[in-house]
Amino acid sequence: MPRKRPAAVERLDDARHEEITSGLVDRGFVVVPGFLPREVVTALRGEGARRRAAGEFHAATIGRAGNAQRDASVRGDSICWLGARAVTTPERALVAHLDALCVALNRALFLGIAEFEAHYACYAPGAAYARHVDRFRDHDARVVSLVLYLNDDWRDADGGALRIYATRGAHAPACELAPRGGTLVAMRSEAIEHEVLPANAERWSIAGWLRRRPRPERVAGW
Ligand code: OGA
Ligand code: MN
Numbered sequence: 001m002p003r004k005r006p007a008a009v010e011r012l013d014d015a016r017h018e019e020i021t022s023g024l025v026d027r028g029f030v031v032v033p034g035f036l037p038r039e040v041v042t043a044l045r046g047e048g049a050r051r052r053a054a055g056e057f058h059a060a061t062i063g064r065a066g067n068a069q070r071d072a073s074v075r076g077d078s079i080c081w082l083g084a085r086a087v088t089t090p091e092r093a094l095v096a097h098l099d100a101l102c103v104a105l106n107r108a109l110f111l112g113i114a115e116f117e118a119h120y121a122c123y124a125p126g127a128a129y130a131r132h133v134d135r136f137r138d139h140d141a142r143v144v145s146l147v148l149y150l151n152d153d154w155r156d157a158d159g160g161a162l163r164i165y166a167t168r169g170a171h172a173p174a175c176e177l178a179p180r181g182g183t184l185v186a187m188r189s190e191a192i193e194h195e196v197l198p199a200n201a202e203r204w205s206i207a208g209w210l211r212r213r214p215r216p217e218r219v220a221g222w
Contacts, residue, residue, distance in 0.1 A: 013097075017104035020186050024144065025109070028188045029164050031177055035148060035184035036097065043090035045150040045181070045204055048080070048120040056080045057122065064136045076127030077196075079119040082206070094118075094148070094206065102210055111143050111212065118146075118208035123160065127203075129196035131165070134209060135189040141211040142189035149179040150204040160199025168193055179203055 005013075016032060023030020036044075051057065057078040061068035082091060102113045123129075134145040147162065154160075156178055162185060166174035170193070177185060179199075187194065189209060196203075 013100060017101060020101065021105060021108045024186060024188055027166065028192050029175070030186050031175065032184045032186070033180070034182050036094065036182055038182060040090055040093050041150055041182045042152060044094060044206065045152070047088055047090055048122065048150060048204055051080050051120065052122060056085065057120070060121070064139055072127070075129045077121040077123045077129065079121050082118045082120065098146070098208060105144065105210065111210070113143055113210045114213050116208055116210045118206055121205050121207050123196065123199060123203040125200055125202065126198050128198040131193055131195040133190060133193050134187070140190070141213065142209040143212050144210040145187045145189045146184060146208040146210070148184045148206045148208070149181055150206065151179050152181045154178055154180045158199050158201045159197055160201070160203040161197045163195045163197065165193040179205060
């Protein structure tokens with residue numbers, strides 16, 4: 001039986017879920033500092049480092065399934081899918097938070113989210129990810145994109161900002177976000193273009209996508 005969470009924790013979660021819901025509806029993206037407690041973020045970073053040392057990371061690809069390609073000039077991070085291997089205690093804590101977020105988003109916005117996928121990402125100094133949207137052209141399952149940053153003591157001089165564009169093709173970014181540990185960003189997967197600028201330090205995160213069952217005949221949008 002899951003233990004009942006203290007009322008204060010539940011109220012905080014409810015407030016965060018409302019903030020994320022209204023941010024997605026009003027702007028298409030939202031930034032939530034302190035989404036997870038610092039000790040969970042530090043533990044997740046430790047898990048990521050341990051998995052990388054164990055050889056569980058590989059170079060990220062672009063495109064989907066049969067079309068996946070490596071091109072470090074477009075995308076230079078290396079990744080490790082969560083759930084591909086035994087999930088550890090801090091990873092379970094994250095999964096519990098994401099489950100609760102899926103329930104709240106479905107309740108408020110009827111998004112039909114059925115599952116999520118997530119991976120650790122580590123950008124070596126100089127690595128970047130060119131401007132893109134997260135939903136694949138040929139597959140509309142991804143509804144909401146999440147990035148949780150795992151960097152303690154990130155300084156602005158370290159670079160590595162996430163640039164978010166409010167509309168497709170917009171010239172100027174709407175937001176330039178430093179990847180500080182504990183900050184979560186949520187974006188509509190089909191609508192929000194974004195890019196990762198190169199950093200001077202190793203840049204760690206977990207990226208996740210809340211997915212509905214794919215329906216190829218469906219017209220994109222929500
Ligand atoms: C991604 C992505 C953004 C970031 O993995 O698709 O856009 O800030 N990540 O790491
Ligand atoms: Mn992305």
